[in-house]
Amino acid sequence: MNGPEIHVEVAPALHLFVPAARRAGATPLGTDGVSTLGHVIESLGVPLTEVGSLVVDGSAVPVSHIPKAGETVSVREVERPQRVPGAPLRFLLDVHLGTLARRLRLLGVDTAYESTDIGDPALAARSAAERRVMLSRDRGLLRRRELWAGAFVYSTRPDDQLHDVLDRFAPDLHPWTRCTACNGLLRQATKEELSGQLKHGTRRSYDIFAQCTECGRAYWKGAHHDQLEAIVERALAEHG
Known part of the structure; x- marks a missing residue:
């Protein structure tokens, strides 16, 4: 660019987005004289x-x-914590964040998730239509103007991803109230109501059940409950 030269200093937390040469204080940058600072x-x-x-x-400038x-x-x-005005705090996750989606739902956070790649335009449109915060590691997706709101997921590790989202947005946590498969709300259900879905060993060994009001999936404290409970307890201790 041959326009006005400015100096830009990027906060250390954002250094991963810029080349190494721009991580050492204010560095010169040529502009074209017409593009916005956001651009x-x-x-x-x-x-x-x-x-x-x-x-x-x-x-401060816009x-x-x-x-x-x-x-x-x-x-x-x-x-x-970042506040997102204008709607209840809800999330939309792209195809690469399935584990994070299930963990947020486990904590009772309203989390939509696309298990297939529907494309950036469709994801951005859904974010806008449903007023959901788009969570993604795709910088191109987060630059789409039609997004209602968005956030970059900094880590590739589910434990760190969950901690980062909870720390950044501080959503209300209501563990064990949402279906981890479809995000529907759970209700208490009797063994008799669910008998057609349960294997013999499950019917014999468990007495407390829940069922998704959307997809009908049955839940009980099975073999993986201790692992899930550890995720819930850690989240509540750090962010509850």
Whole structure:
């Protein structure tokens, strides 16, 4: 670009999005004189979903600000807990985050999830239509203008992903109230109501059941309950 030169300083929490040369304080950047500051920051690789504020020469400015020669821009990370006004806090996860989706549902967090790749336009449209925060590791998806809200998932490890989402958004937790398969609400159910779904050993060994009000799936404290309970207890201890 041959327009005005500015200096840009990216917060350490956002360094993974920019080249190593831009991780050492304020570095020079040429602009075209017409693009917004939001566009300039995205061109560096930083999704605007991860930007908490843009500060120019000590004053906060909107993403629509047009940079002027000599300005120093500080790109700051999102403050936590992040508040998302305008709708109840709900999430939408892309195809790569199935384990995270199931764990959020286990904690009673309203979490939609696409188990097949329906494409970025369809995901962004659903985020907007249902007012859900889009969680993804796909920077291109998070740059789509039609998104209602979004957030980058920084880790590839489910334990770290869950901790990060709970720390960033602080959703209300209501464990054991949602179906981990479809996100429907659970209700208490009797053994007799579910007898047609249960194997003989399950009918003999368990007495307390729940059923999804949407897909009808049955739940009981089976072989994996201790592992799931550990996830719930850890989440409640750290974020409850």
